[in-house]
Amino acid sequence: MVACNFFLSWHKRDVKYNTLLSDVQHYLASYFADLKATTDILQPLTINTCQQVGAELTSRAAFSLNVRAFLLIKDKKVFCSSATGAMNMPLQQLVPDIDIRKDVAMAILPGTPMMPNKPTMVIWYRNPLLNDSGVFTIAEY
Known part of the structure; x- marks a missing residue:
């Protein structure tokens, strides 16, 4: 009887962990898909000046879940x-180890210049049409 209760308890816990894992996987897949869709919309802004696109960039960040900031990169410079x-x-000053030759690159930082003690995850999305240009996302960690 004790063995049956133990097995039943273990099985219930296993089901809960599997449900949690599935929910986390679904959330992350949805989060990264939404983030990619938003950065795809922002990619054309890299050919303009900040004065021309600043309002659009700020608006997109304000309405994107768990995004601290979007940065536009042109010629390896924010x-x-x-x-x-x-x-x-220079982007390398902000994130020295990120490889902008990749289509997508990620890193975890201990902080940013504006929030030095708050860890963050950063994600690079390369612009397929412009060399050394793209959208850099600073996400909440």
Whole structure:
């Protein structure tokens, strides 16, 4: 009888963990699909100036779940941030180890210049039409 109760308890716990795992997988797949769709919309903005696209960039960040900021990159430099506006910073200064030759790259940082003590996940989406350009996402961690 004790063995049956133990097995039943173990089985219920196993079902709960599998449900949790499935829910987390679904959430992450949905989150990354939504993020990719948003960055695809933002890619054409990399050919403009920050003054021309800043409002659109800020709006997209405000209505994107768990996004701290979107950064536009042109010629390996951050030129526009949804959080701070116009910038002129080499992307490698912000994230030294990210490989912008990849279509998508991710890293975890201990913080950012504006929030140095708050860890974040950063995701790079390369612009397929412009070399060394794309959209960089700073996500809540």
